[in-house]
Amino acid sequence: MKRCNSFISCLCKEGKIDTARKVFDKISKQDIGLWTTMISGYIKCGMIKEARKLFDRVDAEKNVVIWTAMNGLSEEALKMFNKMQADDWLKPNTGTFVTVLGACSDLAGLIEGQQIHQLISKTIFQENTYVVSALINMYSKCGELRTARKMFDDGLLSQRDLISWNGMIAAYAHHGCGKEAINLFNEMQDLGFQANDVTFVGLLTACSHAGLVEEGLKYFNELLKSRSIQVREEHYACLVDLCGRAGRLREAFDIIERLGEDSSISVWGALLAGCNVHGNEIMGKLVAKEILQIEPENAGTYLSLSNMYASIGKWKEAANVRMKMKDKGIKKQPGCSWIEVGNTVQIFVVGDKSHSQFELLGDLLLDLHNKMRKAGDMPDDDALVGMQFL
Numbered sequence: 001m002k003r004c005n006s007f008i009s010c011l012c013k014e015g016k017i018d019t020a021r022k023v024f025d026k027i028s029k030q031d032i033g034l035w036t037t038m039i040s041g042y043i044k045c046g047m048i049k050e051a052r053k054l055f056d057r058v059d060a061e062k063n064v065v066i067w068t069a070m071n072g073l074s075e076e077a078l079k080m081f082n083k084m085q086a087d088d089w090l091k092p093n094t095g096t097f098v099t100v101l102g103a104c105s106d107l108a109g110l111i112e113g114q115q116i117h118q119l120i121s122k123t124i125f126q127e128n129t130y131v132v133s134a135l136i137n138m139y140s141k142c143g144e145l146r147t148a149r150k151m152f153d154d155g156l157l158s159q160r161d162l163i164s165w166n167g168m169i170a171a172y173a174h175h176g177c178g179k180e181a182i183n184l185f186n187e188m189q190d191l192g193f194q195a196n197d198v199t200f201v202g203l204l205t206a207c208s209h210a211g212l213v214e215e216g217l218k219y220f221n222e223l224l225k226s227r228s229i230q231v232r233e234e235h236y237a238c239l240v241d242l243c244g245r246a247g248r249l250r251e252a253f254d255i256i257e258r259l260g261e262d263s264s265i266s267v268w269g270a271l272l273a274g275c276n277v278h279g280n281e282i283m284g285k286l287v288a289k290e291i292l293q294i295e296p297e298n299a300g301t302y303l304s305l306s307n308m309y310a311s312i313g314k315w316k317e318a319a320n321v322r323m324k325m326k327d328k329g330i331k332k333q334p335g336c337s338w339i340e341v342g343n344t345v346q347i348f349v350v351g352d353k354s355h356s357q358f359e360l361l362g363d364l365l366l367d368l369h370n371k372m373r374k375a376g377d378m379p380d381d382d383a384l385v386g387m388q389f390l
Contacts, residue, residue, distance in 0.1 A: 004023070004027055004034065005033050005034055005037050007023060008020045008023055008024055008034065008037050008038060008041070009037050009041070011023065011041075012037070012038075012040070012041030017041055017042065017047065020038065020041055021038065024038045035054070038054060039051045039054050042054065078100065078103045078104065078107065078109065078112060081096075081100050081103075085119070092119075092123075092125075093125075094125060094128055094130055094131060097116070097120055097125055097128075097131045097134065098130050098131060098134040100116060101113060101116060101131075101134040101135060101137070101138045102134065102137075102138075104116065104138050104142070105137055105138045105141035105142070106141075108141060108142050108143075109142070110139075110142040110143070110144065113135075113138040113139070113142060117135060117138075120135070129160075129161050129163050129164055130163060132151065132164060132167075133163045133164055133166075133167035134167075135148075135151055136148045136151055136152055136164070136167045136168055136171055137167055137170070137171065139151065139171075140170075140171035140174050140175065141174065145171060145172075145175050145177070148168065148171045149168065149171075152164060152167075152168045161193075162193055162194075162195075162196060162198075162199070165184070165188045165193055165199070166196075166198045166199050166202055168184055169181050169184055169185060169188075169199060169202040169203060169206065170201075170202040170205075172184065172202075172206055173202045173203070173205040173206035173209060175209075176206070176209035176210050177206065177210065178206045178207050178209065178210025178211070178212040178215070179210065179212070180206075181202065181203060181206035181207075181210075182203070182206070182207075182212075182215060185199070185203050194228070195229070196229060197229050197230060197231075197232055197234075197235070200219065200220075200223050200229065200235060201232075201234045201235060201238060203219055204216055204219060204220060204235060204238035204239060204242065205238050205241075207219065207242060208238055208241045208242040208245055209245075211245065211246060213242060213243070213246045213248070216238075216239070216242040217239075217242070220235065220238075220239050223235060233262075233264050233266060233267065234266070236255065236256075236259060236263075236267050237264075237266045237267045237269075237270045238270075239252075239255060240252045240255055240256060240267050240270040240271050240274075241270040241273065241274070243255070243274070244270055244271055244273060244274020244275070244277070244278075245273075245274060245277065247274070247277075247278050249271070249274055249275060249278065249280055249283055252270075252271050252274060253271060253283065253287075256268065256271060264294075265291055265294055265295055265298070268287055268290050268291045268294075269291065269300070269301070271283075271287050272284060272287045272288060272291065272301065272304050272305075273304065275287055275308060276304050276307055276308045276311070279308060279311050279312045280308075281308065281309070281312060281314070284304075284305060284308045285305070288301050288302075288304070288305045297328065297330050299325065299330050299331060299332035300332065302321055302322075302324065302325045302330060303325075303332060305321050306318045306319075306321040306322050309321065335349070335350040336348065336349045336350070
């Protein structure tokens with residue numbers, strides 16, 4: 001069954017959706033995984049009607065499971081959720097609300113998230129800790145940190161569990177509010193809640209983003225001394241990122257060397273980011289080499305190396321790295337951002353000139369760029385590259 005699932009998935013990715021459907025129909029015993037793969041394939045190809053028809057054939061007890069699994073498609077899943085609600089063909093459960101709120105977080109869809117919040121407030125799930133944590137995460141990712149904290153504070157103390165505390169600490173980490181995260185961590189401990197591995201990922205991330213190096217090192221040492229918490233790859237990546245952002249690249253490198261063969265791409269990637277920020281060419285080349293030995297077609301590594309060369313004025317070397325990417329056929333997904341104006345989402349993609357107000361936005365950005373220069377704020381090379389979508 002796994003082979004069939006993989007085969008159908010490959011066909012869908014290649015755009016051979018009709019062939020995938022023929023294979024799907026010939027399988028006598030179709031499990032939830034197969035249904036999910038086929039429906040997801042239709043959605044990825046923009047064939048929403050076909051996805052809906054196939055979904056309608058699923059047993060009622062299975063449809064929530066399948067829909068929840070498809071939620072990683074964010075925009076498509078959000079559209080399908082709205083259609084399901086309008087037609088009353090889905091009875092949401094905890095997993096449904098958690099994943100659809102995750103889609104809102106990915107898309108920074110505050111209005112959609114607020115609408116779903118209103119829906120949740122009319123159900124028994126309004127006091128579910130998983131759902132509340134998903135709401136906190138959604139409001140945080142959409143820039144509404146005060147609302148996220150209000151939701152956390154409004155919850156009864158007796159209903160708070162470690163998931164809620166971790167969610168709020170992660171929200172502070174996302175916004176670089178290191179001191180607030182530390183204060184909340186201390187409050188959590190004072191009330192008798194025992195931190196776990198997720199707590200420390202959020203705490204170390206908060207320290208890293210806020211530049212609280214000594215505090216971060218202190219909490220990492222506490223983690224090492226703890227016998228009840230296993231130190232994971234994410235913790236070391238946070239520690240390396242903490243030192244790398246602060247320019248303490250030698251310390252970060254020593255940490256990875258002590259890890260030895262256990263060092264992963266995420267850990268090396270955190271150090272490469274630090275080398276990029278601080279223009280450390282020698283260490284950056286060494287780190288990039290290590291990453292490419294593990295993952296030869298890692299586009300992000302090539303781009304970080306190219307940007308590092310550009311930041312120190314080595315344009316020839318930067319161009320050579322880009323040329324290697326081209327020769328190897330390695331491409332990176334183009335950068336994309338969006339804002340919501342007047343209930344309309346405006347999407348901007350690097351290199352795309354199809355926006356209806358392309359020329360007006362170009363003039364506006366150029367004007368802002370000139371004002372920055374006059375004010376003495378010189379944009380870095382990455383900022384200039386970012387203007388290329390216009």
